[in-house]
Amino acid sequence: MIRMVTPALAFVAVAVSSIACAKPAGYADTIQERDLLSGKEKIEPESGYVYIRSPIPQGGVLLLLPDEAAIARYEAEWAAALAVVQQKYPAKLEDWEFRTRLAHGKGQKLPEKPIEPTPENFSIGPIEERNPVFYGLHISASTESPQSYSYLLRVEPGRYAYYGPISKGRDGLSGTCYCMGTVSFEVKAGRITDTGKFFPGGMLAFGLPVSLQSYPNEQADFRAHGKLDNFFGLAIGRMPRVAGILAYDRDKVIDLKAQAEAAAAATPDAGAVETTPVAATGTEG
Amino acid sequence: MRNFHLSVAIAAICLTILPSVGFAQAIKPPPPMRAFSAEEVAAVAMPDTAFAATPDDIKTYDKYFYFHRDGTDFDTAFNDLSECDALASGLSYYARQDPLMANYYVTQYGLAGALGAVIASPIDDAILGSTERRKIRRLNMRNCMGYKGYDRYGLERERWQAFHFEEGFNRVDDDKRTAYLMKQARVASGPKPTAEVLIR
Numbered sequence: 315m316i317r318m319v320t321p322a323l324a325f326v327a328v329a330v331s332s333i334a335c336a337k338p339a340g341y342a343d344t345i346q347e348r349d350l351l352s353g354k355e356k357i358e359p360e361s362g363y364v365y366i367r368s369p370i371p372q373g374g375v376l377l378l379l380p381d382e383a384a385i386a387r388y389e390a391e392w393a394a395a396l397a398v399v400q401q402k403y404p405a406k407l408e409d410w411e412f413r414t415r416l417a418h419g420k421g422q423k424l425p426e427k428p429i430e431p432t433p434e435n436f437s438i439g440p441i442e443e444r445n446p447v448f449y450g451l452h453i454s455a456s457t458e459s460p461q462s463y464s465y466l467l468r469v470e471p472g473r474y475a476y477y478g479p480i481s482k483g484r485d486g487l488s489g490t491c492y493c494m495g496t497v498s499f500e501v502k503a504g505r506i507t508d509t510g511k512f513f514p515g516g517m518l519a520f521g522l523p524v525s526l527q528s529y530p531n532e533q534a535d536f537r538a539h540g541k542l543d544n545f546f547g548l549a550i551g552r553m554p555r556v557a558g559i560l561a562y563d564r565d566k567v568i569d570l571k572a573q574a575e576a577a578a579a580a581t582p583d584a585g586a587v588e589t590t591p592v593a594a595t596g597t598e599g
Numbered sequence: 600m601r602n603f604h605l606s607v608a609i610a611a612i613c614l615t616i617l618p619s620v621g622f623a624q625a626i627k628p629p630p631p632m633r634a635f636s637a638e639e640v641a642a643v644a645m646p647d648t649a650f651a652a653t654p655d656d657i658k659t660y661d662k663y664f665y666f667h668r669d670g671t672d673f674d675t676a677f678n679d680l681s682e683c684d685a686l687a688s689g690l691s692y693y694a695r696q697d698p699l700m701a702n703y704y705v706t707q708y709g710l711a712g713a714l715g716a717v718i719a720s721p722i723d724d725a726i727l728g729s730t731e732r733r734k735i736r737r738l739n740m741r742n743c744m745g746y747k748g749y750d751r752y753g754l755e756r757e758r759w760q761a762f763h764f765e766e767g768f769n770r771v772d773d774d775k776r777t778a779y780l781m782k783q784a785r786v787a788s789g790p791k792p793t794a795e796v797l798i799r
Contacts, residue, residue, distance in 0.1 A: 385626065388625060388626070389625040389626065392624075392625035393625065395704075395710055398708070398710065399704055399708040399710065402708055402709075406707075406708070428707060429703065429707075431704065431708070433624040434624075435697075435700055436700065436704065437691075437697045437698070437700040437701040437704065438625075438701055438704075438710075439691075439698055439701040440691050440698070441626060493686055494686070494742075494743065494746055540693075541693055542693065543685075543686070543690075543691045543692055543693050544686045544687075544688075544689045544690075544739075545689070545691075545698070546689065547688070547689030547732075547735075548689075548735070549735055549738055549739060549742070550686050550687065550739045550742055550743060551742060552746065562746070564746065564747055564748045565743075565746040565747045565748075
């Protein structure tokens with residue numbers, strides 16, 4: 315049973331939503347309550363939706379984790395790009411040799427030799443970095459409920475990891491990446507995934523406002539997620555421990571739900587059993 | 600949608616021009632733990648961490664510090680320091696897709712376009728500044744090594760400089776970096792310091 319904590323609707327108002335090209339790059343589509351009520355916006359069956367609530371305005375980043383199809387596309391892109399640079403290399407080398415001879419003759423500083431592209435050194439950047447979904451601070455919250463700010467994000471369905479309280483401003487990014495331990499959750503198409511007040515501190519307090527309750531919805535099933543690279547070069551941190559979900563053994567991320575499930579499967583009739591730590595999915599910690 | 604079309608197009612190109620490249624190499628596992636021989640460890644001279652702290656030294660412990668953890672061997676310490684160093688520097692450690700190399704190929708081989716959106720990572724150093732980046736790096740090393748259970752100890756500046764490096768805009772050479780990290784690992788896995796443990 316979901317306890318309705320939010321008395322009044324407080325979807326964020328996209329301050330610049332009525333202005334053309336209003337949404338900064340990388341930010342999620344953020345739906346306003348009034349647009350949903352008026353029918354201007356709809357809960358579309360092919361899109362996923364994330365509901366986030368907070369006592370204060372917050373900024374954050376969700377990372378769409380790659381599924382098999384995304385990995386296949388990425389690998390194909392990597393291979394194609396590698397083929398392109400490998401094809402260019404002989405000409406680049408020839409050009410470097412010519413410029414080196416020229417520099418020798420003129421007594422100038424020698425040019426830097428081009429790096430030969432190989433599968434080992436070639437990179438197109440981490441796949442996890444490709445789909446960050448920013449939300450938050452650039453939008454002003456509804457004044458209907460000043461004690462509660464909420465965000466309804468329209469996103470691509472899939473599995474998301476919470477990357478941390480990070481804001482994207484004119485001066486670049488600021489905040490902390492939860493690179494050393496966080497959670498992930500599934501966002502299904504055509505449904506609103508209620509994350510409640512979970513971000514950024516891990517408080518389990520679900521509850522959709524009345525206007526959203528008639529839509530297909532479910533509470534987020536948070537699972538511990540392993541380490542992630544510090545793509546943006548920010549301060550590094552991790553989500554605080556969350557009872558029943560996320561724990562740490564030093565820097566090793568422990569998936570408490572998987573641990574409980576494994577214990578239950580091993581001894582279905584036991585009330586209390588000893589459990590062994592289960593590392594979180596994602597990168598081994 | 601545009602990205603999807605782009606990816607499909609690239610996939611199609613790939614199948615025609617590069618059937619021999621193994622796709623699985625695009626995503627590599629995290630680096631394996633590096634193992635050192637007893638001779639390699641012995642060849643790393645133990646840095647000098649013994650000094651009589653002055654009030655001025657103590658004021659700079661937020662900058663000049665080293666790590667130690669009881670019961671930790673050299674290999675573990677080196678790999679822990681390397682992981683934290685990569686994270687602190689914003690390098691790809693777990694996914695093994697080096698953003699510096701990605702940028703190199705974009706700029707030197709003209710790969711912009713297909714990869715441009717990916718490579719445009721928003722590290723705004725022009726605004727952040729080299730000093731601030733060094734500060735974040737120090738903080739990140741503290742956090743990361745703290746999570747791993749290492750204690751932190753203060754050090755006098757000159758002794759610190761003998762086995763540490765700072766990094767702002769310019770990346771420290773890989774060989775020098777490894778040599779520094781090996782010296783730090785020697786201390787981190789060595790005898791327990793008698794100095795006061797600082798807050799992490």
